[in-house]
Amino acid sequence: MRRPWNLIDVPVYSLATYYNGKLNMNICTYVSCVSRKPKMYAISIEKHSKTSEYLKKSNYAVLQLMHTSQQNLVQLLGKKSGFHIDKEESLQNRNSLTLWNNYKVLNNVCALLELDKSLSNPSGDHELFMFNVKRTKTLNDKNILMFQDLISNKIIL
Numbered sequence: 001m002r003r004p005w006n007l008i009d010v011p012v013y014s015l016a017t018y019y020n021g022k023l024n025m026n027i028c029t030y031v032s033c034v035s036r037k038p039k040m041y042a043i044s045i046e047k048h049s050k051t052s053e054y055l056k057k058s059n060y061a062v063l064q065l066m067h068t069s070q071q072n073l074v075q076l077l078g079k080k081s082g083f084h085i086d087k088e089e090s091l092q093n094r095n096s097l098t099l100w101n102n103y104k105v106l107n108n109v110c111a112l113l114e115l116d117k118s119l120s121n122p123s124g125d126h127e128l129f130m131f132n133v134k135r136t137k138t139l140n141d142k143n144i145l146m147f148q149d150l151i152s153n154k155i156i157l
């Protein structure tokens with residue numbers, strides 16, 4: 001039997017973080033829109049990760065709503081540490097990056113949200129970050145990559 005938090009189907013995102021001209025990305029499913037005015041998102045990030053390190057040193061990030069065609073990136077972005085692999089270089093080698101508002105982001109995502117960090121709070125093995133949404137762009141509202149897609153395709157167990 002699955003755990004309760006794995007019963008619901010949630011979108012899969014990648015959070016792009018930037019520091020000192022470098023890019024890192026991860027996979028996020030602990031993402032919630034928490035306010036309409038102003039538009040705010042809460043994102044829970046694993047402590048001691050490269051993403052967490054970058055977020056502590058920078059005030060901006062880009063949340064990317066992933067497309068089903070990008071499930072092949074989950075191994076790289078979600079199962080490998082930015083401390084051990086240069087994800088930016090790996091993504092460039094795969095021709096998976098483009099520019100949006102002067103940010104390097106993934107090609108072919110469903111939507112992009114430019115975020116400004118407003119606060120953070122340690123929460124168990126993760127850290128909860130709150131962001132204000134500065135700007136968004138919806139590119140595709142079909143074939144959004146969902147958590148259950150990752151289970152069905154045995155990308156995660």
